Amino acid sequence: MMQNQVALVTGAGHGLGQAIALALAEVGCRVFGGDLSWDELQSTKDLVERRKGFFQPAVFDVCDAQAWNQWIETIKSRESRLEILVNNAGGVAGQTHQDVEFVDDRLWDKVIKINLYGAFYGIRAVAPLMKTQHYGRIINISSGAGRSHSLTGIQAYTSAKAGQIGLTRQMAAELGPFGITVNNVAPGFVRSNPATEKQWEAMGEEGQRKLVESIPVRRLGTPMDIAHMVRFLASPETGYVTGQVISVDGGHSMF
């Protein structure tokens, strides 16, 4: 049913974004993936093509509104349509916890830009095309931090992800009449990037055991756990689900 649908995934060179690109390509989507690193995008392309899927990479910064518009124009001229947008690029931009009085404006801005502005720029850029086709599936990737608080205590990250959840709801209300759904996936702890890997190591054996025991299904998440939920929300069958935030965290938090 998703055969030949056109999907755009940000942060597709690594971690969850790579898994999302693979999961969408697996069901026949034509996946356009953006990221900062050409080499990482190339590794996603190789993985997708090994499974006979389609993946078109673009080196691209989600904080650059102009680059968004250009990328959408390119996709529009090649494919004439775009069914799925996954705003996945994000993270803590290498930051660690600082007491609030020491948080630097530049670092605060950087995290807010990637996680909140990036999603806003993406939605703004795709909305006209999705409205014309009277169909769209937009999925934003937030975090348990955005629904509650960050385990690593990075203020800007929690604030940006909470803002992105607000953006999800507002866009769902605005774009629903045009056949466009907007939902949000909040992953739990996944060892998919250097920040979570460092966090995992810092916990030590006892901390790791405690974390796993606090998760009802008694295991950490995998990138594919997240990708499968994104693929579900990206499918045509979910047209009556919008403005929702779904935690994919083994039941760690229940809302």
Ligand SMILES: NC(=O)c1ccc[n+]([C@@H]2O[C@H](COP(=O)([O-])OP(=O)(O)OC[C@H]3O[C@@H](n4cnc5c(N)ncnc54)[C@H](O)[C@@H]3O)[C@@H](O)[C@H]2O)c1
């Ligand atoms: N891994 C987890 O435990 C976890 C938990 C909750 C939420 N998340 C969220 O899931 C998403 C993916 O996380 P991940 O673990 O796969 O991280 P990751 O670091 O492995 O992947 C993120 C990708 O986004 C790219 N990216 C970063 N800034 C970008 C920018 N400005 N423009 C374009 N691309 C950019 C990176 O290069 C990277 O390839 C993020 O939004 C993150 O906040 C992750």
